[in-house]
Amino acid sequence: MELAIERVSLQNSLAMVQGIVERRNTVPILGHVLIEPDGNKIRLSATDLEVGICTEVACKASAKGSLTLNARKLFEIVREAEGDEVTFKTLENDQVEIKCGRARFKMMGLDPRSFPAMPSQAAKGSAEPARKAVKGDLKVAATVLAAMIDKTLFAVSPDEARYNLSGVYIDSPAEGTARMVATDGHRLSMVDREVAGFAMQGGAIIPRKGMAELRKLLDQAGDGEVELALDGSLAWIKRGPTEVSMRLVEGEFPDYRGVIPKQSRYQVSVGRDLLLSAIKRAAIFSNERYHGVKFGLSSGTLTVSSASPEMGEASETIDVEFGGDEFSIGFNASYVQQVLSVIPEGTDAVLGVSDEVSPGVITTPSDSQFTYVVMPMRL
Secondary structure: OEEEEEHHHHHHHHHHHOOOOOOOOOOHHHHEEEEEEEOOEEEEEEEOOOEEEEEEEEOEEOOOOOEEEEHHHHHHHHHHOOOOEEEEEEOOOOEEEEEEOOEEEEEEOEOHHHOOOOOOHHHHHOOOOOOOOOEEEEEEEHHHHHHHHHOOHHHOOOOOOOHHHOEEEEEOOOOOEEEEEEEOOOEEEEEEEEOOOOOOOOOEEEEHHHHHHHHHHHOOOOOOEEEEEEEOOEEEEEEOOEEEEEEOOOOOOOOHHHHOOOOOOEEEEEEHHHHHHHHHHHHHHOOOOOOEEEEEEEOOEEEEEEEEOOOEEEEEEEEOOOOOOOEEEEEEHHHHHHHHHOOOOOOEEEEEEOOOOOOEEEEEOOEEEEEEEEOOEOO
16 A cells, blocks of 8 residues: 655644544554545544544555554654655565655554544444533533633543543533533532533533643634534544544432532632732742642732741732731632733733632633632641
C-alpha cells in the first residue's frame, strides 16, 4: 500500500489525536494511530478505550488496506519534515517507509487487526448493556458549549479513585435548560444555559479527558452550531470530518444541590481584576502545600493576606462596600484564582460569605447563571 498526503494537513490531523494517545500504557497498540485509506482520503483514529477520536484528511491512495504507527513519533516526523508531501509505503513485517522531502524513515508498526474498537455511535446497538437510559441531544452554539466547559472543567476532581467526581455532570433541571456541574469535594462550579427543546432522561457524567478533547474540537467550530449526543453509556460530538466519542463515567454524581447555600449573610462586590491580582501577590507567602489565603472584611475594606513562619507575610487591602461585623475567612488561593480566571476581565465578582466556617459563594453580574461554591480553610 502506498499513500501520499499533504504534509501540513496531516500534521494538523495528527496534532488533534495526541491528547487521546496514552503516554504510558501497558498495551502498545494504544500508543498508535490507525490509518485507514478510504478512496481519496484517509481516516486517522486513536483511542485509550474510554475516549476515541476519528478524523479524515485528503490523500492519494494506490491500494486499500490499513496500518498503525506510533502516534507521537509519527507526529514528530511530520512536524519536523520540510517537504510538502508525505508518502507512506508498507513493507514486510509491519514496517512502513515514510518519505518527506529528502528525509526517509522506516518505522515499525503493529498489526492493524489488533487495534481496539472505539466507543462510538455504532456501539449503541451492541450487546453491551447501557448503564441507564441516559438520552439527550444538546444542540447549541459552539461558543456557548465551550464557555460552559470552561466554567466547570477546572473543578473536576483529579483523584481517579473518586470516579464519580472524575468528570463534568450534565443535566437538564427543567425543559429548555442545560446544566453542567463539576466538583472535587472542596469546591463546586455550576453553570446553566437556556437551550430550546433540550431535555434529558437523567443526568450523565462526561469524563474529564473526553471533555477536554471535546473542548479542543469546539475551538475549530467557530460560531456554528454543534450537537452533543448522549445515549446509553456513550457520548459523542461530530464537527466536520472529526468525531470525538467517549464512554460516560459510571456511578452516581453526588447531590450537589444541598451543597449550595440558599443565601449568604454578606454580599461583597469587588473588581475581578483587583481581587485576582491581590490574591496572586498574597499567595507568594502562602503555605506551599495548602495555598491558604485569608480574606478579612471590615468597614469599607477587604484585606487579602497570607503568612508563613518560615518565609514571612503579605497583605493587600481593597476598597469595597461592606458595613457588617468584622471577621475573616480562609480559602485555598488556587481555588479562588481559578474561578476568577473564567470570569471576564473588567467585570465584578460577588463574594457571598456568612461566617468563618460556612462555604463561600462566588457569582458575577456578567453571568447570572454561573455559581461557584468553595469550602473555607482554617488558617
